[in-house]
Structures are given as structure tokens and as C-alpha cells.
Amino acid sequence: MNQEIEPYGTWKTPLTLDTITDTENVPDLVDVLVDPIRTTVYHIEKRPAEGGRNALLHTETGRDVAGGGWDVKNAVNGYGGGPAIVHDGIIYFSHGKDGRVYKVDADGLNNIPEAITPENPSHKFANFDVCPTDPTLLICVFENQTGARSPSDVVNSLAVLNVSTKIVSPLDSDASFYASPKFSPDGKRLVWIEWDLPDMPWNGTEIWVADVLTTPGPPHSLLLQNPRHVAGEHGKISVAYPSWLSNNLILFTSDISGFENPWVYDCGAGEAKPVFETAMAESFGYGSPPKRLGWSPYAVANAQGTAAVFTAVKDGRSVLYLVDLTTGVIEALPSPYVEIEHLRPLQSHIVFIGKKADAPPALVRCTALSSTEPVFTNLQSGPHGSTLPTEYISLPTPMVLLVPHEIGTQPVHVVYYAPNNPAYTGPPGEKPPCVLNVHGGPVGFSAQSLNTTKQFFTTRGWAWLDVNYGGTSGYGRAYMERLRGNWGVVDVDDCIAAARILSAAPHNLVDPRRIVIRGPSAGGFTALTALSARADACRGVFAAGTSLYGISDLRRLAGETHKFEAGYLTMLVGADPQVWLARSPISHADKIVAPLLILQGDSDTAVPPSQAEGMVESIRARGGVVEYKLYSGEGHGWKCRDTIQDALKREIQFYNRVLGIEDTEFQVSDDA
Structure with a gap:
């Protein structure tokens, strides 16, 4: 194919907004479920065209087992996860609209879900397991927000759901959080994870095991006796993902070596041992215990x-x-x-x-x-994710950059995606504009799998750079610990350094005058901080920025976010409110000179709209350049087709206008 010579950022591509969000192609795979009795596979997929509804499907036939309108998700810990379980042909799931748990026949003989928990909008449930000796009893993670005036008032516990009586019975609520409760095969023991604020699950957790007793009815329930500590330590050792190998052996992961590695605990001997004689410098997990339950x-x-x-x-x-x-x-x-x-x-x-x-x-x-x-x-019975001809796909190029810090030169992991379109090439001597993307988390991770947002830019002649800054999961505990107390410093410095290094010799990959920084959630905080509190350090580096539901005011966040996030500030910034003030982008809004785009959902509980609106008001009050869009019904991340399209359209139009790119498909409109 003869390539046309056209300026970077103006190339035509088959990857349009419609193809990205087309109903037939974009359901996002969320989870996999297996009925352990019937060995039948089910999966959960998110459907943007249906308002972001999570549908639970019988994988072989593609049948929606609950039917339209049922949203298989929860909001436990603010992020949810582990919304369903299938056992012997019966599905139990949490419904996103009311938080109640329902059961439904997986065979479709009676696909009208029946509520098995009382109606109470302050109750949320996740991470279910069915009692092997009495399948009418379920163990779960229970979040009770009744009467909560602040995050600290929310009570998390292990609880028993009695399917027959529809009674919820809390079992243990001494810890701040719980996860992964699982019965031993004989039903005589229960294992679970717990942790206390200000710890986060990747910072310090504990695994416990206890004996299970069935109480006589009516109504019958369960009791825990003789609890024993298995592994982990608050503030020092993170343990995760327990499961039973037998009635006596528990498999889990521990990062005591610096990397998550598999361990086994013998209930009879009361002893935990590593599986490997010599620990491996790889994370046998997702790099750190994730926010979402059920992984x-x-x-x-x-x-x-x-x-x-x-x-x-x-x-x-x-x-x-x-x-x-x-x-x-x-x-x-x-x-x-x-x-x-x-x-x-x-x-x-x-x-x-x-x-x-x-x-x-x-x-x-x-x-x-x-x-x-x-x-x-x-x-799977059908395609998932927007299809794109292989020749248009920009493949990831992982790199390790050496970045100077106060503690010495440190490696920083980045992933570069070059502009790629078989029909075009850039003019001789021209370097492409670049989107520098900062992941959320803040101890999240930018993976190298196909992502249509990245390809949306690269097929149009943009470069894309993911920065897995110090603090990112997947590279060991020491790499993550770089961010401890240094959020808003290390992450910003690594992003600034990555932009400078890759736009200069010997790399010369991108145009140093046309780099924009963007990020969701904690990534939005990094982008805002780079342009405000660290404006002097990044002067001339970033031509514009985008914050997607990002944090601007750490002090305000402490009182507004949900309970799970409450440990962030203490762990990543410190306990001094004056430091929170100094690290907050809104405290330095007067330093912002680069144009800024802020996108926010009005139903976000992790980063409430006040975070965006405070920054917008501050910038506008002094005559700065900021564009703002508040999306109705959206939370912490986009779920609806119209929002996904509009947000992406606004973002690229914003960059085109700031950088003077004449993209005929996305010419700047009056309402951009």
C-alpha cells in the first residue's frame, strides 16, 4: 500500500466513535463464574449501550440468565467486585440498582429473580460462598451504611445470608474491611482476609481461619469459633487470594519476600510455608491485591x-x-x-x-x-471489544527509563505506542504529538493489552505513552513503596522525566512541544499536580492536560470519599493536613498556564463532583483556560455509550484546538 504523507494527528482511520461503542462489539468481559457442581461456565459482561449494565450470561448459549434490566454488580468498598456465585444450578447475585441479593434458576426454568435480603438501600453485599453442608446459608462480605455520617461510621463485616428466611446475620466486624471468605470443602472451617485503616489491601492484610458451627433454628445460622491467624501483618506484609486445597490446606499469596509468591498453610500443624524454596522476583497475582473483590x-x-x-x-x-x-x-x-x-x-x-x-x-x-x-x-459466544484490522494496531513497546531522584537514579517503567496507520506516514522531520497517560490507583497498573482509546489516537497519527511510575503495582513491593508519603511528587517527577527523555535524543520519538498529560482518578490528580503544584518543574513539558474524575483537593477528599479510600492520604501523603493542603492541586491553581479539560460524573462517590467544580471555579475566577463537562448518572468511570463517545470526542477536539491540529473528522465545534 502506498502511504500518503499527512501531518500527524490528521490521519483517517476505521476506528470511529461508533465502532468503539457499537453494541455488538463492545461488551466488556468483567468476570468468569463456574458452577462447581455442574461444571458450567458463566460470565459477566458490561454493556455500555444498556447504560453500563452488567449482564450475567450462560457462556455456551449466550443467554442472559437474569434477563434484561438486572444489573449484576455491587458497590462494596466503593468499587465492588465479586457480585455473584453459581452453585448447583442456582445463581445468587447482587443487583446494582438496589443493592439487594437475588437468586435465580441458572437453567432459565424460572428466570424471575427472587430477593433473598431485605430491602435496605444502606446494605451492600459481595464475595459470596455457599456453605457445603447447608446450601441455604451463604457467607459474604457485608457493608452497612445505616446512619453513617462519615466514612468511619460505615460498618464492614462477614455475614451469613439465610436464603430461606431472608435474614442477614453479621458474624465478625472487628476489622475495617473483609474479603475472600471461603468454606473448606467439608464446611467445618472458614478462611478470610481482613485489614484495618489506615492500611490498604496492598499495604498490610491478615488471613484468618476459624471453625464453623451451625446454630439450631429457627432460624438457623453459623458461628465462628477458635479464630487463628494464618499469615500477614498490618502495615508490613500483604497477603491475598486464599483458597482451600483440602480440608486442612490453604493456598494464598504473600509479599513477605518483596513480591507476591504462593504460600500454603497447614491448619493441623498451624504453620505457613512458601511454595518456592527461593522466592521469585515476580508478582504471582495482579501486582498487588486489587480494589475490586472476587479476583x-x-x-x-x-x-x-x-x-x-x-x-x-x-x-x-x-x-x-x-x-x-x-x-x-x-x-x-x-x-x-x-x-x-x-x-x-x-x-x-x-x-x-x-x-x-x-x-x-x-x-x-x-x-x-x-x-x-x-x-x-x-x-465466548460472540465478539467482545471493538474490532480493528491488525495492520492498524499499534503494538506496545515496554521500556525502562533511568530517572534521577533524591534517593538516586531509579528505573521507571513505561510503555510506548507509536503512531500506526498503513495508509499514512508523517512528513519528513515531523515528530508526532503524544498523549502521556497516567493510570489510576494510584498503585494501579497500565497493562499492554489492546485498548481502543489508545488505538483511537495512534491510528490518527498520535503517539501514546503509559507511565507506570514509582508506586505502580506489578514490579514488586519496593517499587510500590516509592510512592509512600510521596504521592504528588514521585509520580509527577517520573511523568515529567519520561516526557523529556522520550522527546529528546537519542530517542526523539515525540514532538516535545506537543505532549499532553491526562489521567483518570489518581491519574487525574497527577496530571493536575504536574500543571499546578509542580508547574515550575514541568514548564514547557506539557502543552495541555485532562483530568477524568481526578482529585484536586486532598483535605476535602478526606471527608467526602468512601471508607475504602480513607486510608489513602495517611499512607501516601501523611497525616498532616497542612501537607494535604500543600499537595492539593487546588492550592496552586493560580500556577496553571496550560489549557485544562476536566470531565466528571455527577454520581461519583470515590471522587465527588466537588473536586472538579472547586478546581474549575478557581481557574475561571482568575481568567484561566478550563473546559468542564459533568455527566449525569455517571460514577467513577464511564459506563454509558453516550458518555464514552462524548468524553473521547471532547478530549480529542480539545487537544486539536490547543495544538492547532486540523483533523477534519474532529473539527472543533462551538459546544466542544
């Missing part, structure tokens, strides 16, 4: 509980390992997936969500686990 980075691969398939993070991408849990022998399984999530056991196989760098995500079954050539089969 799993491994699946037990046989009925004997002697082997498991793990996903680990190596060089910024997911890898698969078959691990012998008795000998510690580990075998790499070749895999085409750069991001692997939600591993679940399926008889002698496993299923998971697999994402490639050059293809939409897929629901995958992995077989032949004892072979070095595992077989991967796509199980």
Missing part, C-alpha cells in the same frame, strides 16, 4: 489440590505458570495473552479472561496443563 490470580488444577496454574506479572505483562504445590517445581506455559484475569478451575482445566496486544479480550479455556504446549479455546 483470583490462580486456579487449582487438579482434584488432589497438588497443582495450580498461576498468572504472574513479568516485565509488565502476564505470564502463565503451572506450579507443583508439593515440590515447588514451576513450569512456564507459553501464552499469547499479555493480560490474564479471573482464573477459575474447571474440572482438570482452567478458564480465564485473556487479553492480547492485538486482539479483543476473550473468555478462554486452557487445557493440556501438563504440556509445554497448552491448548487455548475461546469459549
Whole structure:
């Protein structure tokens, strides 16, 4: 194909707003569920065209088992996760609109969901497990916001749901948070995770196990006796993802070595041991315990509980390992997936969500686990993710940059995506404009899987740069600890340095005059801080910025955010409100000279609209340049098709106007 010579940022591409959000192509895979009794696979997908509804589907047939209008999600800890479980043909799920738990026949014989918890908008439920000895009893994570005037008033606990009587019975509420309650196969023990503020789950957690007793009815319920500490330490050691290998053995991960590695606890001996004789410098998890509940980075691969398939993070991408849990022998399984999530056991196989760098995500079954050539089969009934011809896809180029800090030169991980369109090339001597993207979290992670927002820019002649700054998960605890007490410093410095390094010799990859910084949530905080509090340090580096539901006022956030986020400030900034004030972008709004775009949802509980509006008012009061859009019905992240399209359109029009790019498809309109 003969390539036309056209300025970067003006190229025509088949990846339009409609193709990104087309109903048939964009349902986003959220989770995988397996009925352990019937070995049937189900999955949850988010549908932007249906207002961001999460639908639960029978994977083989594609049938929506609850039916239209039912939203399989929850808001426990503000982020939710673990919204459903399937057991012997019965599905229990949390409904996003009212927070209640419902049950429905998975076979569709009676697909009218029945509520099994009382009507109470202050109650939220997640992370279910069914009692093996009495399937009418479910254990779960229960969040009670009744009468809460501040985040500290919210009560989180382990609770029992009695399906027959529809009674909720709290079991344990001594800790700030709970996660991953699971019965032993014989139902005689329960394991769970707990942690206390100001710890976050990646900072310090504990795993506990207790004996389970059934109380006589009516109504019957459960009691916990003889609780024992398994592993983990508040503030020092993070443990996660417990599951049962047998009635006595618990498998989990611990970062005591500096990286999440698998461990096994023997209930009889009361002793925990690492699976590997020598710890591996890879994170056998998602880099850190995630915000959302219900995740799993491994699946037990046989009925004997002697082997498991793990996903680990190596060089910024997911890898698969078959691990012998008795000998510690580990075998790499070749895999085409750069991001692997939600591993679940399926008889002698496993299923998971697999994402490639050059293809939409897929629901995958992995077989032949004892072979070095595992077989991967796509199980989903239809396409997911916007399709794009392979020749248009910009592939990730991971790099490690050396950045000076007060503690010395430190490696910083970034991922670069070059402009790519087979029909075009840029003029000789011209360098492309660049979007520098800062992930949320703030201890999140920018993966290398196919992302249509990135390709939306690269196919138009833009470069895209993901900065996995110091504090990012996936590179070990020491890398994450760089951000402790230094949020708004280390992350900003790493972004500034990455922009300077890649726009100068010997790289010369992007135009140093046309770099924009953007980020969602905590990434928005970094972008705002770079342009305000650190304006002198980044002068001439960023031509514009975009904050998507980003944080601007740390002091105000402390009283407005939900309980889960309450530990952020103490851990990442410190306990001094004066430091919160000094680190807040709104305190330095007068220093902002670069044009700014702020996009916000009016239903956001993690970063309320007041965070955006305070910054907008401050900038406008002094005559600065800021554009603002508040989206009705949107929370912490976009879920609706119209919002996704409008936000992306506004963002690219904003950059085109600021940088003087004449993109005929996205000419700047009066209402941009």
C-alpha cells in the first residue's frame, strides 16, 4: 500500500466513535463464574449501550440468565467486585440498582429473580460462598451504611445470608474491611482476609481461619469459633487470594519476600510455608491485591489440590505458570495473552479472561496443563471489544527509563505506542504529538493489552505513552513503596522525566512541544499536580492536560470519599493536613498556564463532583483556560455509550484546538 504523507494527528482511520461503542462489539468481559457442581461456565459482561449494565450470561448459549434490566454488580468498598456465585444450578447475585441479593434458576426454568435480603438501600453485599453442608446459608462480605455520617461510621463485616428466611446475620466486624471468605470443602472451617485503616489491601492484610458451627433454628445460622491467624501483618506484609486445597490446606499469596509468591498453610500443624524454596522476583497475582473483590490470580488444577496454574506479572505483562504445590517445581506455559484475569478451575482445566496486544479480550479455556504446549479455546459466544484490522494496531513497546531522584537514579517503567496507520506516514522531520497517560490507583497498573482509546489516537497519527511510575503495582513491593508519603511528587517527577527523555535524543520519538498529560482518578490528580503544584518543574513539558474524575483537593477528599479510600492520604501523603493542603492541586491553581479539560460524573462517590467544580471555579475566577463537562448518572468511570463517545470526542477536539491540529473528522465545534 502506498502511504500518503499527512501531518500527524490528521490521519483517517476505521476506528470511529461508533465502532468503539457499537453494541455488538463492545461488551466488556468483567468476570468468569463456574458452577462447581455442574461444571458450567458463566460470565459477566458490561454493556455500555444498556447504560453500563452488567449482564450475567450462560457462556455456551449466550443467554442472559437474569434477563434484561438486572444489573449484576455491587458497590462494596466503593468499587465492588465479586457480585455473584453459581452453585448447583442456582445463581445468587447482587443487583446494582438496589443493592439487594437475588437468586435465580441458572437453567432459565424460572428466570424471575427472587430477593433473598431485605430491602435496605444502606446494605451492600459481595464475595459470596455457599456453605457445603447447608446450601441455604451463604457467607459474604457485608457493608452497612445505616446512619453513617462519615466514612468511619460505615460498618464492614462477614455475614451469613439465610436464603430461606431472608435474614442477614453479621458474624465478625472487628476489622475495617473483609474479603475472600471461603468454606473448606467439608464446611467445618472458614478462611478470610481482613485489614484495618489506615492500611490498604496492598499495604498490610491478615488471613484468618476459624471453625464453623451451625446454630439450631429457627432460624438457623453459623458461628465462628477458635479464630487463628494464618499469615500477614498490618502495615508490613500483604497477603491475598486464599483458597482451600483440602480440608486442612490453604493456598494464598504473600509479599513477605518483596513480591507476591504462593504460600500454603497447614491448619493441623498451624504453620505457613512458601511454595518456592527461593522466592521469585515476580508478582504471582495482579501486582498487588486489587480494589475490586472476587479476583483470583490462580486456579487449582487438579482434584488432589497438588497443582495450580498461576498468572504472574513479568516485565509488565502476564505470564502463565503451572506450579507443583508439593515440590515447588514451576513450569512456564507459553501464552499469547499479555493480560490474564479471573482464573477459575474447571474440572482438570482452567478458564480465564485473556487479553492480547492485538486482539479483543476473550473468555478462554486452557487445557493440556501438563504440556509445554497448552491448548487455548475461546469459549465466548460472540465478539467482545471493538474490532480493528491488525495492520492498524499499534503494538506496545515496554521500556525502562533511568530517572534521577533524591534517593538516586531509579528505573521507571513505561510503555510506548507509536503512531500506526498503513495508509499514512508523517512528513519528513515531523515528530508526532503524544498523549502521556497516567493510570489510576494510584498503585494501579497500565497493562499492554489492546485498548481502543489508545488505538483511537495512534491510528490518527498520535503517539501514546503509559507511565507506570514509582508506586505502580506489578514490579514488586519496593517499587510500590516509592510512592509512600510521596504521592504528588514521585509520580509527577517520573511523568515529567519520561516526557523529556522520550522527546529528546537519542530517542526523539515525540514532538516535545506537543505532549499532553491526562489521567483518570489518581491519574487525574497527577496530571493536575504536574500543571499546578509542580508547574515550575514541568514548564514547557506539557502543552495541555485532562483530568477524568481526578482529585484536586486532598483535605476535602478526606471527608467526602468512601471508607475504602480513607486510608489513602495517611499512607501516601501523611497525616498532616497542612501537607494535604500543600499537595492539593487546588492550592496552586493560580500556577496553571496550560489549557485544562476536566470531565466528571455527577454520581461519583470515590471522587465527588466537588473536586472538579472547586478546581474549575478557581481557574475561571482568575481568567484561566478550563473546559468542564459533568455527566449525569455517571460514577467513577464511564459506563454509558453516550458518555464514552462524548468524553473521547471532547478530549480529542480539545487537544486539536490547543495544538492547532486540523483533523477534519474532529473539527472543533462551538459546544466542544
